[in-house]
Amino acid sequence: xxxxxxxxxxxxxxxxxxxxxxxxxxxxxxxxxxxxxxxxxxxxxxxxxxxxxxxxxxxxxxxxxxxxxxxxxxxxxxxxxxxxxxxxxxxxxxxxxxx
Numbered sequence: 001x002x003x004x005x006x007x008x009x010x011x012x013x014x015x016x017x018x019x020x021x022x023x024x025x026x027x028x029x030x031x032x033x034x035x036x037x038x039x040x041x042x043x044x045x046x047x048x049x050x051x052x053x054x055x056x057x058x059x060x061x062x063x064x065x066x067x068x069x070x071x072x073x074x075x076x077x078x079x080x081x082x083x084x085x086x087x088x089x090x091x092x093x094x095x096x097x098x099x
Contacts, residue, residue, distance in 0.1 A: 017085070017086060017087050017088055018085060018086050019086045019087050030086070034082075038079065041075065045067065045071065045072055045075065047067075048061070048066050048067030049067040049068075049069075049072070050067075051067060052066070052067035052068065053067075
């Protein structure tokens with residue numbers, strides 16, 4: 001089954017939340033790992049964005065849209081999809097996970 005690039009496959013998105021079966025300590029570890037990954041990804045994107053605004057990116061990076069707001073929006077959408085997959089029983093529910 002095909003699905004858009006950078007999205008969660010529908011059959012995975014409809015599954016029960018993965019974190020539901022975790023013990024509290026495991027869930028806390030998962031949240032800490034997500035927080036660390038997201039902090040690093042945001043820091044890297046911010047650096048790329050600063051380089052992009054100053055026209056300091058190599059051509060291949062600029063042409064790929066690195067550091068763009070479109071890339072940031074895609075990153076946010078992927079994060080929301082992962083939050084749904086991990087913490088929400090139904091894809092139709094909106095979830096905000098505070099870390």
